[in-house]
Every structure is written in C-alpha cells, then in structure tokens.
Amino acid sequence: MSEVTEVRGVTHRTPLEKNRKANAVSLIAKEAPRLGVGPSRQMTRSVTVWPVAGLAHLSCEHLGATIGTVVHGLDMANTTGEEIAFLRRLLTERKVIFFRDQNCSEDEHIAFGARFGELEIHPFNPMHPDHDEIIPIYSGKSAVGAANLWHSDVMWRMEPSLGSILRARLVPAVGGDTLFADMAAAYRGLTDDMRAKIDGLMGINSGSANGSKEKARQRLEERGASAEELAEFDATYANIPIPIHPVVRTHPDSGERAIYVNAGFTRRIVGLSDDESDELLQHLYAQAAVPEYQCRFSWESGSVAFWDNRAAQHYASSDYWPERRRMERVTIAGDLPYFRHDDGQVTHTYPAGPSDAADAVSHG
Ligand SMILES: O=C(O)CCC(=O)C(=O)O
Ligand SMILES: [Fe+2]
Numbered sequence: 001m002s003e004v005t006e007v008r009g010v011t012h013r014t015p016l017e018k019n020r021k022a023n024a025v026s027l028i029a030k031e032a033p034r035l036g037v038g039p040s041r042q043m044t045r046s047v048t049v050w051p052v053a054g055l056a057h058l059s060c061e062h063l064g065a066t067i068g069t070v071v072h073g074l075d076m077a078n079t080t081g082e083e084i085a086f087l088r089r090l091l092t093e094r095k096v097i098f099f100r101d102q103n104c105s106e107d108e109h110i111a112f113g114a115r116f117g118e119l120e121i122h123p124f125n126p127m128h129p130d131h132d133e134i135i136p137i138y139s140g141k142s143a144v145g146a147a148n149l150w151h152s153d154v155m156w157r158m159e160p161s162l163g164s165i166l167r168a169r170l171v172p173a174v175g176g177d178t179l180f181a182d183m184a185a186a187y188r189g190l191t192d193d194m195r196a197k198i199d200g201l202m203g204i205n206s207g208s209a210n211g212s213k214e215k216a217r218q219r220l221e222e223r224g225a226s227a228e229e230l231a232e233f234d235a236t237y238a239n240i241p242i243p244i245h246p247v248v249r250t251h252p253d254s255g256e257r258a259i260y261v262n263a264g265f266t267r268r269i270v271g272l273s274d275d276e277s278d279e280l281l282q283h284l285y286a287q288a289a290v291p292e293y294q295c296r297f298s299w300e301s302g303s304v305a306f307w308d309n310r311a312a313q314h315y316a317s318s319d320y321w322p323e324r325r326r327m328e329r330v331t332i333a334g335d336l337p338y339f340r341h342d343d344g345q346v347t348h349t350y351p352a353g354p355s356d357a358a359d360a361v362s363h364g
Contacts, residue, residue, distance in 0.1 A: 052071075052086060054082065055082060055083060055086055057073045058071055058072065058073045058074060058083070058086070059071075059072045059073055060072070060090070062094075063098070063295035063296070063297065064180075064182070064293075064294060064295030064296075065185075065292070066094075066095075066182045066184075066185045066293070067094060067095045067096060067180055067181070067182035067185065067293070067294065067295050067312065068094060068095070068096050068097075068098065068180055068295030068297065069090060069094040069096075069097050069098070070097075070098045070099070070100070071087070071090070071097055071098065071099055072100070074087075074099050075102075075104075076099060076102045076104050076108060076109070076112045076304065077102075077104040077105075077108040077111075077112070079112065079115065084115050084116070087306075088116065091163065091306060091307075091308050092251070092253045092254050092308065092311075093254070095180065095182050095184070095307065095308050095311050095312040096180045096295070096297075096305055096306065096307040096308065096312055096314075097305075097306050097307075098297055098303065098304060098305050098306070099303070099304045099306075100300065100302065100303050100304075101300075101302045101303075102167060102302050102303070102304045103302050106128070106130070106131050106134055106328070107131075109134065109165070109167055109328065109330055110131060110133045110134065110330055112165065112330075113133070113165050113330035113331070113332055116162070116163065116332050117162055117332045117333055118332070118333045119133045119330060119331065119332060119333065120133075120154070120161050120331040120332065120333045121133060122135055122154070122331070123213075123216070123236075123237065124212040124213045124215065124216035124237075125212060125216075128328065133330055133331075134328050134329065134330060135328070135329040135330075135331065136326070136327075136328055137166070137326075137327040137328070137329060138324070138325070138326045138327070139318070139320075139321075139324065139325045139326075140322065140323070140324040140325070141321070141322040141324075144318060144321050145176070145316055145317075145318035145320070145321070145325060146318070147314075147315070147316035147318075148315060148316055148317060148318040149263050149264050149315065150181065150262050150263050150264065150285065150288040150289065150313045150314070150315050151262045151263065151264025151265060151313060151314070151315075152183075152260075152262055152264075152265075152309040152310075152312065152313050152314070153309050153331065154309075154331070155205045155206075155243070155245065155262070155264070155265035155266070156205060156206055156240075156242075156243065156265060157243065157334075158241055158243045158336065158349055158351065159333065159334050159335055159336050159337075159349075160243075160245075160309055160310075160334050160337070161309050161331045161332055161333060161334045162308070162309060162310065162332045162333065162334035162335070163306060163307060163308050163309055163310075163331075163332045163334075164306070164307055164309060164329050164330070164331050164332070165304060165305075165306045165329065165330045165331075165332070166178075166304065166305050166306075166307075166327050166328070166329045167302070167303070167304045167327065167328050167329075168299040168300065168301055168302065168303045168304075168325075168326070168327055169301060169326040169327065169328060170301060170324055170325060170326040171299045171300060171301055171303075171325055172320035172323035172324070172325050173323065174320065175317060175319040175320035175323075176299060176316070176317060176319070176320045176323075176325045177296050177297060177298050177299065177316075177317045178296075178297050178299070178305060178314055178315070178316045178317065179294055179295070179296045179297075179314065179315045179316075179317065180294060180295050180296075180297070180305075180307060180312050180313070180314050180315075181287075181288040181289070181290075181293045181294050181312060181313045181314070181315075182258075182293045182294070182311070182312060183258040183259040183260065183287070183288065183293075183311055183312060183313055184251070184256045184257065184258040184311050185292075185293045186258070186259050186287035186288065186290065186293045187248060187257050187258050187259050189287070189290070189292070189293065190259075190287070194283075195248075197280075198247050198248055198259075198280070198284070199248055199257075199339070199341070199342075200246075200247075200248070200339055200341055200347060201246070201247040201248070201269055201270070201271070201272075202244045202245065202246055202247060202269070202270045202271075202347070202350075203244065203245055203246075203247045203260075203261045203266045203267075203268065203269050203270070203281075204242060204243075204244050204266070204267050204268040204269075204270060204352055204356055205242065205243050205244070205245055205265045205266050205267065206242075206264075206265045206266075206267055213237055216233075217230070217233060217234075220233060241351035241352065242351065242352035242356070243349050243350075243351065243352070244270060244349060244350050244351070244352050244356060245260055245261075245266075245337050245349045246260055246337055246338060246339035246347060246348075246349065247259070247260060247261050247266075247269060247284070247339075248260060248339050249310060249311075249337045249338070249339060250338055250339050250340040250346075251310055251311055252310070252335065252338075254311075255340070256311065257339075258310070258311040259284055259287055259288075260310075260337065261281060261284050261285065262285060262288065262313050263285040263288075266281060266285075268281075268356075269281060270356065288313045288315070309334065310334065310337070336348050336349050337349045
C-alpha cells in the first residue's frame with residue numbers, strides 16, 4: 001500500500017498548522033472517552049490534489065481523513081492495465097474511490113467491473129431489463145430510497161461481494177448523498193479491551209436477504225409465472241445457508257482488520273447471551289455512524305462510487321423525496337470472509353446449523 005501513500009506528494013505544514021494539528025489531536029484524545037472514539041490515525045495535511053506517479057494523466061483528491069478518494073482524469077470506458085492495478089491498490093487503501101463525468105454505456109460499466117473480478121447477478125433484486133449484471137436502484141414519488149441504513153452489500157451470502165460500482169444516471173437537485181464509513185479505522189478506534197473481546201467472535205447474518213427473496217417470488221407470480229417456474233424458484237432458494245461471518249474481518253489484500261457486523265444484516269453474536277449480544281452489536285453498529293470514520297459523496301449525473309464491501313459500510317441518505325434519483329450498480333463477486341488470529345490461525349465464515357439458524361430467525 002505504501003506505493004499509493006507515496007504519491008500523495010508534499011506535505012506543507014506552517015508552524016500554525018503544526019499547532020492546529022497538535023491541538024486537534026489533543027482535543028480528540030481529551031474527548032475520546034466521552035465519544036467512545038479514539039484517534040484512529042495521526043492527522044496529516046496533504047496537498048489537495050496530487051498527480052499519480054507513473055500515470056500523469058490521473059490526479060487524486062481525498063474526501064475523508066482515512067476513507068474516500070476522487071480520481072480525476074479516468075475514462076472508465078478505456079482503461080489500461082496500469083490504471084486498473086492502481087485503482088485496485090487505491091481501493092484497498094481508501095475503501096471507496098470516486099470518478100466524475102462517466103457517461104459510458106451500460107456495457108462499458110459492466111466491462112469496467114469485470115476487470116476487477118467475476119460479476120455477481122443478484123437473484124432477488126429487480127433487474128435491469130437488458131443487463132442482468134446491472135441492479136437498477138431507482139427512487140421517486142412511489143419508491144422512497146430504502147438504503148438509508150448502514151450496511152455492506154449482500155452479507156446474506158456465504159461469500160459477500162468484494163465491491164460495488166454505483167453510477168448515478170439522474171440525481172435530485174439537492175440531497176441524495178451517500179455516506180461511507182471506514183470500518184478498519186473504526187476497529188482501530190475501539191479500546192484495547194473491546195478489540196480483544198471481539199477478535200475471533202462470529203456473527204449470524206440475516207439469511208432472508210431482508211425480505212427481497214419474498215418480493216422476488218411475488219414479482220414472479222405477478223408476471224404470471226407457471227407453477228413449475230415457481231417450484232423451481234422455491235427449490236433453488238429454499239435452502240440458502242445462513243452465513244456466520246467473523247465479527248472482525250481480516251482484509252485478504254491488506255491484512256487490515258475491520259469491524260464486519262452491521263445493522264442491515266447481523267442479527268446475533270454466537271456464544272453470547274441475548275442481552276450481551278444485543279449490547280455488543282449496538283455498540284459495533286454505532287461505530288459506522290461516527291463522523292471521524294466517514295466521508296460523504298455528493299452525486300452528479302455520471303458520478304461513480306466504487307467501494308470495498310470488505311472494509312467499508314455505506315448509507316444512502318433518503319432526503320430527496322418525492323424527487324427522482326436513478327442509480328445503477330455493478331457488483332463484483334467476493335470470497336469467503338475470515339479472521340486471522342494473532343497466532344496466524346484462521347477462522348472462516350461457516351453456514352449456520354439448525355439452532356443458530358433459529359436464533360437468526362427469532363432475531364429477525
Ligand atoms: O443509492 C445509493 O447511494 C446506495 C445504494 C446501496 O446501498 C447500494 O447500491 O448498495
Ligand atoms: Fe448497499
């Protein structure tokens with residue numbers, strides 16, 4: 001990752017800024033017990049926009065302290081191998097990257113995603129009429145934006161997606177921003193005791209895809225699907241396993257640890273009493289909402305956000321009703337999550353057995 005860090009360019013600091021930095025750090029330290037937040041990173045000021053070493057046509061601009069970087073000068077429809085390698089490293093380091101003015105076709109959006117891995121086709125979400133790989137996320141008068149809760153995508157899968165590439169086609173005049181939280185910074189901000197407590201714990205995640213399976217079946221019925229088609233749907237999706245994911249996930253590329261539970265999917269922590277599990281989950285869910293770990297992106301038509309589901313959570317602000325907002329998402333398939341213990345042992349995600357599954361259902 002150092003390669004990316006190195007291209008940040010010169011750090012200009014006047015004596016006043018040095019004092020400001022010291023004051024900011026000491027303020028955070030003083031406030032930390034009250035907020036429950038530790039300084040997760042030494043604050044530094046870097047130049048606002050810097051050129052990328054070896055890729056002089058690109059320049060970068062950070063949005064948040066540890067998360068979110070806008071890459072200027074990229075054309076998603078025409079990328080080189082060097083650009084893709086750079087974006088992959090930048091994504092791992094900054095958790096979400098952004099591009100502006102990408103007026104490419106749906107096919108080009110899909111082709112760009114495919115350069116990062118196999119693409120996922122969501123079995124339950126309504127699909128784009130012409131492209132199975134694109135999930136349309138359209139809101140307006142009769143469809144209120146529904147992604148306004150902190151989550152990372154498709155954690156109901158045993159292998160949740162690596163990343164999502166969302167492009168704005170139509171945006172409201174005001175509002176409709178998306179917020180992102182760096183869950184590795186959030187992990188580093190926990191107390192030592194809390195980190196020791198959650199390292200190696202496992203969480204039961206919702207197996208129902210938040211009701212979207214039922215909605216997909218209903219859509220099939222409304223479209224007049226035959227009894228055979230409905231039976232095939234039931235047979236395919238009746239027994240999808242309920243995943244038990246690590247509460248702290250080790251990133252496969254960087255080795256960084258990140259909090260890997262969220263309000264959207266995680267229902268229960270294995271091996272704790274109901275009360276202990278609820279209390280711990282509430283505390284961990286709440287970390288995504290801490291501004292120090294976040295960046296916030298304001299969309300324009302043609303803007304793109306590409307986030308790493310393994311280390312970031314996101315929240316789409318639903319503050320523009322009844323205006324319309326039309327987004328399209330391409331999703332890259334991921335691999336089996338794991339936690340690497342201090343002694344090097346690895347615990348992977350596993351499917352819930354019958355009693356864990358009952359717990360997940362009773363916790364909704
Ligand atoms: O609409 C957005 O900004 C994000 C929606 C969302 O949660 C997603 O695309 O995964
Ligand atoms: Fe999402």
